[in-house]
Structures are given as structure tokens and as C-alpha cells.
Amino acid sequence: MKNFTFIGFIVSLVCVVNMAYTQTISTPSLGFTQACASPSFNTYYTTFSFSADIAANGTNQFTIELSDASGSFANGKVIHTTNPGQYNTSPATVQFSLPTDTAGESYKIRIKSSAPSATSVGSTSFPAYYKIQDSPFTINNLIGTAAFCAGGSYLLTIDNPGTGDNDSPLQYPSLTFNWYRETSSTTSTLVGTGETFTVTTTGTYYCETNYGSCTSDSYSNRVKISEASSGTSSEINSSLGNPYCSVEGATTLSTINADAYQWFKDGKKIDGATSQTYVTDVSGTYSVSIDLGQCSTTATINLETSGFTSSIDVTETNSVQEGESLTATVTTSANSPLFQWYLNDVLIASATGSSYAASETGDYKVVVTQTSGCAASEEFLFSLIVTEPFPDVSNIPNIVSPNGDGINDTWTIPVEYTSGTNTEVIIMSAQGKVVHQTNNYLNNWPESQIDFNEINPVYYYIITTAGNAVKKGSITVVK
Structure with a gap:
């Protein structure tokens, strides 16, 4: 009986010794809780321990095996293999990357050694995805x-x-x-x-x-x-928003997907506008009838521009006498407007306000730019003529001799009726035809040659002041 006991003890001791030298690999630990790989990032690490007999083998290679998305290694795949003898000190930390078709919530990895052969248990499960496409797309x-x-x-x-x-x-x-x-x-x-x-x-x-x-x-x-359903309304979208910034070009109006369309502007049919979209750069009320096959609907948008309105208080052609100036003023609804004034296309650097006192002969331009919001611009053009002072005559003459001798060549009237006094001057032929009419008389009639027959032609004038005082008379044209 003692012999049997001794033999049993020896067998147990051998088993314990063999277990002490059995090759083992610990459960791999993960340096992450989820793996979200992409073309720009795909680097992960696992750490594991292994027994001395594995470490002592200079030809051993470790492989990292990835399970399927459910955590099963039945169809697992090797995702990394180390070089022979690369890791001979326990524990080891090994880098790996995920395959591009990785997509699931319950992946695991496990470690295998080649010499001697050993396999760890699977790691804790983790979500893993390779984000092969990770940018916005359209539907x-x-x-x-x-x-x-x-x-x-x-x-x-x-x-x-x-x-x-x-x-x-x-x-x-x-x-x-x-x-x-x-x-x-x-x-x-x-x-x-x-x-x-x-x-x-x-x-x-x-x-x-x-x-x-x-x-x-x-x-x-x-x-x-x-x-x-028939009688209901839908929506129209503007690609540049509403109001839209007209300087960005035309905006595209679009409505719901349907079988057929017909677009209208301000209630009038737009010929040929039968697509899902309509491109326009004109403000107005747009509508579209929409055929959905089994029913129809409509949509409407009041399209507005986010530009601005402006005006200038001078005419296209203006005149002042030498030594005088003309003040032009721009009125605008632009947000934070910028004003740039030009004379003969040369920027007047000192002119940055909404008004400018012009005193030189030439062509003027002012550009108004909205600097906040929609960066739109608008320009106005006007010209200025500087003339010599009108002669200060005391009476309205009734004779003019346009013969080029410098004497009475034009009908010259008192300065109280000339340019700048807002006086209306009308000159008519003997037949009652108006040949000259202005509120800015420049002592410049007649401006063209008058044909003479056997008699000197007679014309008639009506002068009406700003206070409605009226002067009438005749003008005889002589050679």
C-alpha cells in the first residue's frame, strides 16, 4: 500500500513539473475600447505575456488573429506576424492595423506563437470599423x-x-x-x-x-x-437663399421631385420652364405647378435680392460758371457703404463721403459698395461743364444775329433767368413749334444754323421763374 502511495506522489509531482514548463500566452490586453480606423489612422497596440520556453526559442513568431464581427475565430484572419525571434522578453507590446473591410461591434483578437505552438484566449470584445469613406454625401x-x-x-x-x-x-x-x-x-x-x-x-x-x-x-x-393632395402647396428652395446676393450670379430655384412641372413668374407662364429647377437672376414671385402622377400640387416663392437701392441728385449733364462748384449727393440703403469718386476714371483719393463738390470740367463717376452682408456695388455717372460767367445784361433782347461775329450771336438774357435759377425757358417758332425748352438755360440759343428766306424769321419766348413769374416776347433773327 505504501508503494502505491509513493508511486502516485511521483506521478503527481511530474504533472506539476510539466505544467510549470507548459508554453502559455496570456489574454491580450488592449490599449483602446473601440477601434475606429481610417485611411489617415490605423495604428493599434496589444500587450501580452508569454512563458519562458516561448521566449527562449529564437525562431518563434507571434501572430495576431482577428475574429469575425461576432467574436468567433472559426473564420478569423491573421492581421499581423512578427519577425522570427523579434520578441524574447515578456511582456511584449505589438502594433497592428485593421483590414479595410472591418465593420462590427464584437471583435476580439488572440495571440499565437509558432515555436513552440501556443494560443491565447480571446481578448475582451470591442467595436471596430474601418471608415473607408468618411465625408458628407448627397441623397x-x-x-x-x-x-x-x-x-x-x-x-x-x-x-x-x-x-x-x-x-x-x-x-x-x-x-x-x-x-x-x-x-x-x-x-x-x-x-x-x-x-x-x-x-x-x-x-x-x-x-x-x-x-x-x-x-x-x-x-x-x-x-x-x-x-x-390636389389643392395643397409645396415648397421652392433658392440655392443662394432668399433674399439672395445678386452679385454671386443667378440662383437656382428647385422644388420637389415629380413627373412634370410648369414654372410661372408674377402669374405669367414661363415658356420652356418645365424642369424641376429654374435658374434666374431676377427678383419676383415665382410659382410652379407640380404633377405627381396620382395628384398635383403647387409651390410659390417671393424671390428677393439682398442688394440695395441708391440714387444721386444730379443729372447726367451739368454746368456751372467758373469759380462755382456742383455738389453731388448719393442717397443709399446699403449696409456700411463705401463711396469711391472718380474724375475722368482717376480715383479722387480724398473723396470718401456720400457727397462731393465737383468744380472741374470732366466726366465723374461714383461707385457705392455695400461692405456688410451681400457685397454688391452700384455706380452713377455724370459730367460737368464749367463755363465763363454769363454777361450781366439788364433786359431781355428781342434780336439775335447768329453770324459768328461775336456780337449777339446767341440770345443772352439776364442772369436771373439762366442756369441755376430753376427758370423754365421755352422758345417757339412762328408756327408754334417748340425749338428749345430747358430749366437750365446757358445763353446758348440758337445752337444750330437757322435758314433764312426773304424775311427775317421771328420766334417767341416764354420765361417762367421758380416763383411762377412769367415773361413773354418775340425774338427776331437777323443776319
Whole structure:
């Protein structure tokens, strides 16, 4: 009996010794709780311990194996292999990267050694996604509104390949998608999955690439979907907003997706405007009739520009006598306006206000620029003639001799009736035809040659002052 006891003791001791020298690898620890990889970041680390016999083998290689998305290693894949003998001191920290098709919430990794052969247990599970596409994309051709007839539905789709710089996620076959309906300004609920979604309930919808627990920048524009019936109204969107900044060019008006359209401006049909969009740079009231197949609807927008209005208080042509000046003033509704005055296309650096006293002969220009909000500009042109002072005659002459001798060549009247006094001067032929009419008389009639027959022609004048005092008489033209 003692012999049997001794033999049993020896067997137990051998088993204990063998267990002490059995190759082992600890459960790998992770330096992260979730792995959200992308083309710009895909570096992760795991740390594990291993037994001395593994460390002593100079040919040993460690491999990191990634499970499937459910945590099973039945179809696991090797994602990293170390060099022979690279790690011979325990513990070891090894770097690895995720495959581009990684997408799931319950991945695990485990460690294997080659010489001697050993396998660790799986790590704690973790969410892991490779965000192969992580930028905004478009749905519904970027049209912000849509409608379906009562009892019907509307199909939302991801644009492929999208428009402009749109990086459509449909270009990446491994990706999956979630569709959401907004429940408030900050919350939403998951309503479907897949590349398309059929809407049967009104609301605002959008799509996101499914990256699970990882934050995603791969999301779509919002689409507001309503239910339409004959007699109801829909919406028109302006690509540049409303009011829109006219200096940015034309704006694109768009409405819901439908079978047919007809656009109107201020109630009048626009010939040829039968598309989902209409491009315009003119303000006004635009409407569109929309055929949805089983029903119809309409939409209206009062399109306004965010520009401004301005005016100037001088005429295109102005005259002053030598030594005098003409003050031009601009009135504008522009926000924080900038005024730039020019003489003969040369900037007058000192002129920065809304008024300028012009005293030189030439062509003037003032440019008004709105510097806050829509950066629009408007310009006004006017010219100035500086003349010699009018002669101070005391009476209204009744004879003029336009023969070029410098004496009585023009009808020269007292200065109280000339330019700057707001006096109306009318000159008529003997037949009653008006040949000259002005509120800015410059002592310059006749301005063209008068044909003489056998008699000297006679003309008649009417002078009406700003105070409505009237002077009448005749003018005989002699050679």
C-alpha cells in the first residue's frame, strides 16, 4: 500500500513539473475600447505575456488573429506576424492595423506563437470599423424637399456617384447604411437600412454610413418629405437663399421631385420652364405647378435680392460758371457703404463721403459698395461743364444775329433767368413749334444754323421763374 502511495506522489509531482514548463500566452490586453480606423489612422497596440520556453526559442513568431464581427475565430484572419525571434522578453507590446473591410461591434483578437505552438484566449470584445469613406454625401440629388400622394410613398436613394465633390459611399461595396427620421431639432430615430429607403410617413429624413459605435462624418443632406393632395402647396428652395446676393450670379430655384412641372413668374407662364429647377437672376414671385402622377400640387416663392437701392441728385449733364462748384449727393440703403469718386476714371483719393463738390470740367463717376452682408456695388455717372460767367445784361433782347461775329450771336438774357435759377425757358417758332425748352438755360440759343428766306424769321419766348413769374416776347433773327 505504501508503494502505491509513493508511486502516485511521483506521478503527481511530474504533472506539476510539466505544467510549470507548459508554453502559455496570456489574454491580450488592449490599449483602446473601440477601434475606429481610417485611411489617415490605423495604428493599434496589444500587450501580452508569454512563458519562458516561448521566449527562449529564437525562431518563434507571434501572430495576431482577428475574429469575425461576432467574436468567433472559426473564420478569423491573421492581421499581423512578427519577425522570427523579434520578441524574447515578456511582456511584449505589438502594433497592428485593421483590414479595410472591418465593420462590427464584437471583435476580439488572440495571440499565437509558432515555436513552440501556443494560443491565447480571446481578448475582451470591442467595436471596430474601418471608415473607408468618411465625408458628407448627397441623397435625392440634393433636393431638399419631396412629396408623395396620399396613400403612396416616396423612394429616397443615395446619389451615385453624386454631384460635384460628392464622394458617394456607394463606390465602396463593403459599406452598409442606416436611415433616420428626425424627431426633434437634436434627436432622430433609426427607420431603415440599405442603399434606399421607402418613405410612407411625412418628416425629415437623412442617411448615415453605418460605422456603429464610431463617430461618423459620412452622412447625407436632410430631405423634408410631405404628403400632397390636389389643392395643397409645396415648397421652392433658392440655392443662394432668399433674399439672395445678386452679385454671386443667378440662383437656382428647385422644388420637389415629380413627373412634370410648369414654372410661372408674377402669374405669367414661363415658356420652356418645365424642369424641376429654374435658374434666374431676377427678383419676383415665382410659382410652379407640380404633377405627381396620382395628384398635383403647387409651390410659390417671393424671390428677393439682398442688394440695395441708391440714387444721386444730379443729372447726367451739368454746368456751372467758373469759380462755382456742383455738389453731388448719393442717397443709399446699403449696409456700411463705401463711396469711391472718380474724375475722368482717376480715383479722387480724398473723396470718401456720400457727397462731393465737383468744380472741374470732366466726366465723374461714383461707385457705392455695400461692405456688410451681400457685397454688391452700384455706380452713377455724370459730367460737368464749367463755363465763363454769363454777361450781366439788364433786359431781355428781342434780336439775335447768329453770324459768328461775336456780337449777339446767341440770345443772352439776364442772369436771373439762366442756369441755376430753376427758370423754365421755352422758345417757339412762328408756327408754334417748340425749338428749345430747358430749366437750365446757358445763353446758348440758337445752337444750330437757322435758314433764312426773304424775311427775317421771328420766334417767341416764354420765361417762367421758380416763383411762377412769367415773361413773354418775340425774338427776331437777323443776319
